[in-house]
Amino acid sequence: MDKRIERTRHEVLSAAIALLGERGYAAFNMEAIADKAGVSKSTLYRHWPTKVSLIADALNTLNVQPRPGPADGTVRERVTILLRHLTEALTASPFASCIPGLIEATKHHPEVADFLYDYSARRRERLVALLRDGVAAGELPADFDAETAATALSGAIFYRCLMTPDPYQAKDVPALVALVLGSQGGT
Amino acid sequence: MDKRIERTRHEVLSAAIALLGERGYAAFNMEAIADKAGVSKSTLYRHWPTKVSLIADALNTLNVQPRPGPADGTVRERVTILLRHLTEALTASPFASCIPGLIEATKHHPEVADFLYDYSARRRERLVALLRDGVAAGELPADFDAETAATALSGAIFYRCLMTPDPYQAKDVPALVALVLGSQGGT
Numbered sequence: 001m002d003k004r005i006e007r008t009r010h011e012v013l014s015a016a017i018a019l020l021g022e023r024g025y026a027a028f029n030m031e032a033i034a035d036k037a038g039v040s041k042s043t044l045y046r047h048w049p050t051k052v053s054l055i056a057d058a059l060n061t062l063n064v065q066p067r068p069g070p071a072d073g074t075v076r077e078r079v080t081i082l083l084r085h086l087t088e089a090l091t092a093s094p095f096a097s098c099i100p101g102l103i104e105a106t107k108h109h110p111e112v113a114d115f116l117y118d119y120s121a122r123r124r125e126r127l128v129a130l131l132r133d134g135v136a137a138g139e140l141p142a143d144f145d146a147e148t149a150a151t152a153l154s155g156a157i158f159y160r161c162l163m164t165p166d167p168y169q170a171k172d173v174p175a176l177v178a179l180v181l182g183s184q185g186g187t
Numbered sequence: 188m189d190k191r192i193e194r195t196r197h198e199v200l201s202a203a204i205a206l207l208g209e210r211g212y213a214a215f216n217m218e219a220i221a222d223k224a225g226v227s228k229s230t231l232y233r234h235w236p237t238k239v240s241l242i243a244d245a246l247n248t249l250n251v252q253p254r255p256g257p258a259d260g261t262v263r264e265r266v267t268i269l270l271r272h273l274t275e276a277l278t279a280s281p282f283a284s285c286i287p288g289l290i291e292a293t294k295h296h297p298e299v300a301d302f303l304y305d306y307s308a309r310r311r312e313r314l315v316a317l318l319r320d321g322v323a324a325g326e327l328p329a330d331f332d333a334e335t336a337a338t339a340l341s342g343a344i345f346y347r348c349l350m351t352p353d354p355y356q357a358k359d360v361p362a363l364v365a366l367v368l369g370s371q372g373g374t
Contacts, residue, residue, distance in 0.1 A: 024291060097294065103349050104211060104291035107284065113352065120350040148343070148366045155346030156339040162290050163307040163345065165300065179335045182369050 012037040012044065013058040014094070020055060021097030025105035025112060030054075052111045055102075056119070063095045065123060068130070075134030080177050082127055083153060084170040090161040091169065100162065124150050140181060152180050199224040199231065200245040201281070207242060208284030212292035212299060217241075239298045242289075243306070250282045252310060255317070262321030267364050269314055270340060271357040277348040278356065287349065311337050318368075327368060339367050 015036040020028045028051065034041045048054035066085050068078035090096045106113035131146035140146075156176055161167040168176070202223040207215045215238065221228045235241035253272050255265035277283045293300035318333035343363055348354040355363070 100291040100294050104287040106349075107287050116350065117352050145362060145366050148362050151346055152339040152343040152363065152367055154350075155342030155344070156335070157342070158350065159338055159342030159345050162293075162349070163303065163341075165304050175332060175335050176339065179332050180339055180367065 008037070008039060009047075010061075012039060012047075013054075013061055016054050016058045017062060017094045017098060020058075020101060021094055024101035025051070025109065028101075050111070052109075052115050055098075055112075056115055059095065059098075059119060063089050063093065065126060067126070075130055075137060075139045076177060076181060078130050079127065079134075079153070079181070080173050082130065083157065083173045083177065086154065086157050087168045087170050087173060090157060091167050096161065096167075099158075103162075120154075124154055127153065134181075149180050153177070156180075195224070195226060196234075197248075199226060199234075200241070200248055203241050203245045204249060204281045204285060207245075207288060208281055211288035212238070212296065215288075237298070239296075239302050242285075243302055246282065246285075246306060250276050250280065252313060254313070262317055262324060262326045263364060263368060265317050266314065266321075266340070266368070267360050269317065270344065270360045270364065273341065273344050274355045274357050274360060277344060278354050283348065283354075286345075290349075307341075311341055314340065321368075336367050340364070343367075 012033065015033050016028075019032055019036060023032075030041055030044050030051065033054070034044050044054075048057060066081055068081040072078050072081055090099070102112060102116050106116055127150040128146050131140065131144065131149055134140040135142060135144050135146065153176060157168050199220060202220050203215075206219055206223060210219075217228055217231050217238065220241070221231050224231075231241075235244060253268055255268040259265050259268055277286070289299060289303050293303055314337040315333050318327065318331065318336055321327040322329060322331050322333065340363060344355050
C-alpha cells in the first residue's frame with residue numbers, strides 16, 4: 001500500500017514538472033495535472049494546497065543534488081561532481097524545461113519568486129560550504145571569496161543554458177572550475 | 188523633419204520595450220505598440236515587419252554597450268566598466284524586465300531564440316576581446332581562458348538578476364573581476 005502511494009506521488013510530481021515545462025506557470029493548473037496523473041483533484045489539493053507547493057515538492061524530490069564528501073576526492077573534485085550534476089539537470093532532465101517558465105513567473109507571482117530564490121539559495125549553499133572546506137583544508141587561499149565563486153560557477157552554467165544555444169556539458173566543467181578556483185593554494 | 192522621425196522612432200522602441208516587459212512575448216503585439224506610441228499599425232509594419240525585428244532594434248538602440256579603450260585604464264579597469272554597465276542594464280533599465288519574458292519565449296519561438304542567442308553572443312564578444320587584449324598586454328596569463336571567463340563574469344551577473352532577490356550592483360563588480368581574473372599576470 002505504501003509503495004502504491006509512493007508510486008502515485010511520483011506520477012503526480014512527474015506530471016507536474018512535465019506540464020510546467022510545456023505550458024509555463026500561468027497555464028499550468030491542478031486540473032491538467034490530476035488528468036495526466038490519473039488522480040482526483042481533491043486528492044491533489046489535499047496533499048499540495050497550492051501550485052507552488054507542488055512544484056517545490058517535485059523539484060526537491062526529482063532533482064536530488066549529490067552530496068560529495070571527503071571520500072570523493074579533493075575539494076576541486078567534489079566541486080566538479082556538484083557542477084556536473086547541475087549541467088546534467090540543466091540539459092537532460094525535465095527540470096531544465098521548467099526553469100525559463102519559473103524565471104518568467106517570478107515577475108508576476110511573488111510566491112514563485114519566494115520559492116525559486118529560496119530553492120536556488122539552498123542549492124548554492126552546498127557549493128559555498130564545499131568551497132569553505134577548501135579554504136579550511138588549504139586547497140584554496142585563505143581570502144578566497146566563496147560566495148562570489150559559487151555565483152560565478154552556477155551563473156556560468158545557467159547563463160550557457162538560458163542565453164546560448166550551447167548549454168555546458170559535464171565535460172566542460174573542469175575548465176570552468178580551473179578558471180574560477182585558480183591554481184593558487186595547491187591541491 | 189528628420190528629428191521628428193527620430194523622436195517617433197524612439198517612442199515606438201520605448202513603447203515596445205515597456206510592453207514586452209509588462210506582458211511577455213506572447214501577449215506583446217503590434218497593435219498595442221501602435222496605440223501606445225501613437226502611430227498607425229501600417230507605419231509600424233513598414234519599419235519593423237516582425238515583432239522580433241522591433242525588439243532587436245529596441246535593445247540595440249536603447250541599451251548601448253560602452254566601448255572602453257586604452258584611455259580608460261588597464262584591462263581590468265575596462266572590464267569593470269563593461270560589467271558595471273551590465274549590472275545597470277539589469278537593474279535600473281526597462282531592458283531588465285524584458286529578459287525573463289525573452290528567455291521564456293526562446294522555448295516556444297525559434298526566432299526569439301535566434302535573436303537572443305545572437306544578441307548575447309555579440310555583447311559577450313566585446314568582453315572576450317578585452318580579455319584577449321589583457322593577455323596580449325601581459326596583464327593576464329598567456330593561457331588565460333577568455334571565453335570561459337566571459338561566461339563566468341556575465342553569468343554571475345545574470346544569475347544574481349534572475350535567480351536571487353538581490354541583483355549585482357555596480358559596486359559589487361570589482362570583487363567579481365578580482366575573483367575571475369585572479370591576481371596572476373600583474374597589472
